[in-house]
Structure formats: structure tokens, C-alpha cells
Amino acid sequence: MTEVSLSQQTVRFSVLDRSRTREGHSNAEALRDTVRFAREVEALGYHRFWVSEHHGVPGVAGSAPTVLAAAVAAATGRIRVGTGGVMLPNHRPLVVAEQFGVLESLFPGRIDMGLGRSVGFTDGVRKALGRDKDDADDFAAQLDELLGWFAGTSPTGVHARPAEGLSVPPFVLAMGEGAAIAARAGLPMVIGDLRNREKMRRGIDHYRTHFRPSPWASEPYVVISGTIAVAATPEEAHHLLIPEAWSMAHSRTHGTFPPLPPADRVASLPMSPRERGFYESGLTGHIAGTEDQVAHELETVLKETAAQEVLVTTSTYDRDALLDSYRRLASIVSD
Numbered sequence: 001m002t003e004v005s006l007s008q009q010t011v012r013f014s015v016l017d018r019s020r021t022r023e024g025h026s027n028a029e030a031l032r033d034t035v036r037f038a039r040e041v042e043a044l045g046y047h048r049f050w051v052s053e054h055h056g057v058p059g060v061a062g063s064a065p066t067v068l069a070a071a072v073a074a075a076t077g078r079i080r081v082g083t084g085g086v087m088l089p090n091h092r093p094l095v096v097a098e099q100f101g102v103l104e105s106l107f108p109g110r111i112d113m114g115l116g117r118s119v120g121f122t123d124g125v126r127k128a129l130g131r132d133k134d135d136a137d138d139f140a141a142q143l144d145e146l147l148g149w150f151a152g153t154s155p156t157g158v159h160a161r162p163a164e165g166l167s168v169p170p171f172v173l174a175m176g177e178g179a180a181i182a183a184r185a186g187l188p189m190v191i192g193d194l195r196n197r198e199k200m201r202r203g204i205d206h207y208r209t210h211f212r213p214s215p216w217a218s219e220p221y222v223v224i225s226g227t228i229a230v231a232a233t234p235e236e237a238h239h240l241l242i243p244e245a246w247s248m249a250h251s252r253t254h255g256t257f258p259p260l261p262p263a264d265r266v267a268s269l270p271m272s273p274r275e276r277g278f279y280e281s282g283l284t285g286h287i288a289g290t291e292d293q294v295a296h297e298l299e300t301v302l303k304e305t306a307a308q309e310v311l312v313t314t315s316t317y318d319r320d321a322l323l324d325s326y327r328r329l330a331s332i333v334s335d
Contacts, residue, residue, distance in 0.1 A: 014048035019062035050084035082112025097149035101163025186214025194226030195285030245282030
């Protein structure tokens with residue numbers, strides 16, 4: 001199922017799991033859920049499995065993506081494993097190169113290096129990391145330095161071991177300036193989200209127009225990312241979206257991103273008018289429905305974007321229902 005034809009295109013489908021914590025469950029359970037989920041989606045034929053980086057967030061256990069990627073790669077045998085992404089402004093490029101060099105050395109030919117330009121979620125987290133919002137402005141230079149460690153071109157005379165000479169595919173997460181940076185660097189680009197199709201198309205158009213071939217990629221490669229929920233009925237698919245929509249609304253109005261609550265409990269939670277507005281907005285714009293409905297919507301978005309890959313980022317409280325959604329999606333794209 002790694003490559004399928006939709007709209008006369010060959011399209012890959014992959015997974016990003018953010019190790020979301022759930023009410024009543026520990027951070028350790030969330031991390032073990034991620035590793036188990038990687039094995040499950042590998043069996044379903046997905047192409048990549050990526051993990052993310054978040055710091056000081058109650059609702060996300062994944063704070064060390066290269067460490068978690070190592071656990072995922074060790075527990076799987078075929079699926080590509082990577083990060084969506086390592087937030088480069090939080091780290092020294094040499095250390096990032098070394099970490100991915102170790103991963104590639106241990107799991108050759110299976111590691112991806114997804115890189116983002118975000119800094120901490122709050123002022124307190126940024127202070128704890130020793131970073132500031134402005135550090136994101138240096139992303140392009142940090143990216144050049146990182147790739148230089150793999151090429152052995154650092155002007156310091158230092159050599160990154162074991163990264164130097166290895167080829168770990170880099171991807172740029174295109175938030176804000178990311179599309180322009182990916183184009184100038186000649187790197188594959190991951191862009192979302194599916195809820196703002198017009199903005200996404202503008203970013204893709206800019207990327208393809210300004211792409212400059214590089215040793216890493218001879219032509220543009222577009223990965224679109226977002227939530228896709230598939231269930232037996234539209235109502236069940238909608239149900240899958242509720243926990244994440246509420247958590248996002250809570251973060252927008254309270255400044256902290258909480259663990260996912262059970263969908264059935266959200267209806268009883270008090271919400272201010274502003275919070276309810278964010279919540280209801282968070283339920284819209286995703287690709288959600290039955291197999292037939294989702295297949296039709298995928299055809300549309302792939303015609304609009306001509307993307308080569310779809311990175312599915314769905315989170316919900318019910319892990320069994322989540323796996324069933326990915327299983328149903330796999331059945332759609334493998335037909």
C-alpha cells in the first residue's frame with residue numbers, strides 16, 4: 001500500500017503520531033502506544049512513520065523525537081521512520097547531524113530527517129530551552145549548516161561522526177516561510193493543513209515555482225499533511241475529531257494544551273463562547289466520513305495539489321477507533 005494510484009497519480013500514504021496523552025493515562029503509556037501503533041500501521045502498508053517534538057506540553061509525551069524514532073525503528077522492520085519534525089532552532093545543527101547519523105547507522109536506508117522552524121510553545125518553555133521567538137528567523141542558515149555536516153563541508157574543520165558521508169533524506173516542514181526555504185534549499189516539503197486548502201495551494205505553487213535542484217532532490221516533492229478520519233458512518237468519523245478539537249480550543253483560550261478527553265465527555269464540558277467558536281471551527285475542514293466519502297475527497301485534494309504523498313496526522317482518545325480509521329484508509333488507497 002506504500003504507493004497507490006489516485007487521480008492518475010502515484011501517491012504514498014504515511015503517518016505522523018504525536019504521542020498524544022489521554023486523560024487517565026500516563027506519558028509512558030502514550031509513548032508505548034506510539035511504538036505499538038508504528039508496528040500496526042507498518043502491517044497495513046504505510047510508507048513512513050514519523051514522530052514529533054514538543055516541550056512542556058501536558059497533552060504530548062513526545063519531547064525527544066530522535067530517541068523515540070530509535071525505539072520505533074527497533075520495533076519495526078520495513079517502514080521508514082523519521083521526525084515530523086526536529087525543531088532545528090532548539091538545537092545545535094552538529095548535535096542533530098550526529099543523532100541522525102547514529103539512527104542511519106543503526107537502521108540503514110530507513111531514516112528520514114523532517115525538520116521544522118518552530119520554537120517553544122510558551123514563553124516559559126522558550127526560556128527553559130534558552131531560545132527566543134526570533135531564533136526561528138535563523139532556520140535557513142541552521143539548515144545549511146546541518147546539511148553541511150553530512151557533506152563534510154563545515155568551515156570549522158570538525159567532522160560529524162558518524163553523520164559525515166551518510167545520506168539521510170531531509171524534509172522541511174513548511175510553516176510560514178518554510179515553503180520558500182525548502183524551495184531555495186532544493187528539499188522535499190511537508191505542508192498542511194488540509195483545513196486551509198487555499199493557503200496550502202499557494203505554498204505549494206510558490207515551492208514548485210521557485211524550487212532549485214540540489215544533491216538531495218532533483219525536482220519538487222510535496223507531502224500534504226492533515227487529519228483524515230474514516231469510519232462506518234459520517235457520525236462516527238465526526239466523533240473521532242472531537243477530542244483533538246476540544247484540546248486545541250482549550251489551548252487557544254487557556255494557554256495550555258491538555259490531554260485528550262473521551263469524546264463522549266466533551267459535550268458536558270463548560271466552554272466560553274470564544275472557546276466554543278474555536279472548538280466548532282476545529283471540527284470543520286478535515287477529510288472525514290465513510291470510505292466512499294473520504295475516497296472522493298482525497299481525489300479532489302490530490303487533483304488540486306498534485307502531491308506525491310499524504311502524511312496523515314489524526315489523533316483521538318479511542319485508540320481502537322483510531323487504528324480502525326487507519327485500517328479503513330488503507331483499504332481505500334490499496335483498492
